[in-house]
Amino acid sequence: xxxxxxxxxxxxxxxxxxxxxxxxxxxxxxxxxxxxxxxxxxxxxxxxxxxxxxxxxxxxxxxxxxxxxxxxxxxxxxxxxxxxxxxxxxxxxxxxxxxxxxxxxxxxxxxxxxxxxxxxxxxxxxxxxxxxxxxxxxxxxxxxxxxxxxxxxxxxxxxxxxxxxxxxxxxxxxxxxxxxxxxxxxxxxxxxxxxxxxxxxxxxxxxxxx
Ligand SMILES: N[C@@H](CCC(=O)N[C@@H](CS)C(=O)NCC(=O)O)C(=O)O
Numbered sequence: 001x002x003x004x005x006x007x008x009x010x011x012x013x014x015x016x017x018x019x020x021x022x023x024x025x026x027x028x029x030x031x032x033x034x035x036x037x038x039x040x041x042x043x044x045x046x047x048x049x050x051x052x053x054x055x056x057x058x059x060x061x062x063x064x065x066x067x068x069x070x071x072x073x074x075x076x077x078x079x080x081x082x083x084x085x086x087x088x089x090x091x092x093x094x095x096x097x098x099x100x101x102x103x104x105x106x107x108x109x110x111x112x113x114x115x116x117x118x119x120x121x122x123x124x125x126x127x128x129x130x131x132x133x134x135x136x137x138x139x140x141x142x143x144x145x146x147x148x149x150x151x152x153x154x155x156x157x158x159x160x161x162x163x164x165x166x167x168x169x170x171x172x173x174x175x176x177x178x179x180x181x182x183x184x185x186x187x188x189x190x191x192x193x194x195x196x197x198x199x200x201x202x203x204x205x206x207x208x209x210x
Contacts, residue, residue, distance in 0.1 A: 002026040005046065005054040007033050008204040011065045011105070012053030014166040016204065018069055018159060021196040022076045028203070066101035066163065070094075073159035081159045089153050096152045096160040100167060107134050108170050134171065138178050145183035150190065157191065165191040172209045 004019060004026055006012035010033075019026045031037050031052050039050045046061040047054040054061050055068050062068060073082035083089040107130055110117055114126035141164070144152070151157045152164065168178035168188050179185040191197065192210060201210055 001058075003029055003056040005029045005031050005043070005052055005056070006204070007031050007038070007052050009169070009206055010052050011166075013169075013200065013204065014163045015053045015055060015065055015068045015072070017162050017166070017196060017200045018072045018081070020199050020203075021162070021194065022072060022079055022081070024072065024076070064101070065105075066097050069159040069163055070097060080156060081162075083153070083158070092153055093158055093160060096158075097163065100160060100163050104134070104137050104167050107137065108167060111170075111174075131174065131176075134174070135176055138171075138176075138181050138184060142181035142183045145187060149183055150186055161187065161191060169209050 002019065002024060004012060004016055006016055006028060007030070016028070018024075031043060037043055038047075038052060043054075044050055046056070047063050049063065051063070053065055053068060054063055056062070062071075070082060073079070077084065083093050110126055110130045111134065114123035114130070118126050141152075148154060151161050153160075165188055168184060171177045172179075179188055198210070200206070
């Protein structure tokens, strides 16, 4: 049995989505950010970084959204959400997953927690710089989709598209959201049409961007 520690709409969302899409039996455990439960001693035992997601598999806690997505996709090959290790597209799959994890997601961390990189009082400058970098990341991904889409690996969605969709959602209140780029918008439309997306929204009590 899997147990996902999550907060609605947070980085746990893509993992939750894949658990639903792959019909993996799981339980949910809400980590209440309001009471800062993510920094409680009990939760830090599971995830020393004090963040979500944590996925407990057979009693062992695991972290990092991207790693969890790759693992879930790899262990359910029938869904074809990750190319096999020896497939020609495998490296493209890893490249996009790592790109999202190493480049785009940390920029959103700066967007949501602007005091972290530069301290209190500098939030506006951090936002301005981060916005430029997020928008140029969207432009590059959109150009890739224009040439090689409609999904990151071509004509079939992979786990990285689920991840990308979550990150796109995070931009929905930004001055220029990801959906301002036409190929990203088309990808988001396809991914949002999945029944698993509706189920995810119902379970996490989410609204907006559906
Ligand atoms: N690298 C981690 C980052 C996770 C992360 O930053 N999660 C945020 C929510 S989107 C969080 O738990 N924030 C609470 C906090 O930092 O106190 C991952 O991808 O799993």
